[in-house]
Amino acid sequence: MRILILLAIGLLLYIIIGNLLRKSKMPSNTASDNSQHMVRCEHCGLHIIETEALEDNSQYFCSREHIEAHRQSR
Numbered sequence: 001m002r003i004l005i006l007l008a009i010g011l012l013l014y015i016i017i018g019n020l021l022r023k024s025k026m027p028s029n030t031a032s033d034n035s036q037h038m039v040r041c042e043h044c045g046l047h048i049i050e051t052e053a054l055e056d057n058s059q060y061f062c063s064r065e066h067i068e069a070h071r072q073s074r
Ligand SMILES: [Zn+2]
Pocket: 041, 042, 043, 044, 045, 046, 061, 062, 063, 066
């Protein structure tokens, strides 16, 4: 019978501690990686992450073909 009481107390503590941990974990779930800077392709207007964009004459392009196409259109 004593084992049942200990189990009941243990279960109760488990539930209380679980609730406390869940409460403290709740906030800070709004973190999204929006820190990356977006640039626009000068040829087609597509938005690309700056680190993935190709730069030519301080203008950004989504692909090498668009650098060529933009050069030829001038
Ligand atoms: Zn483009």
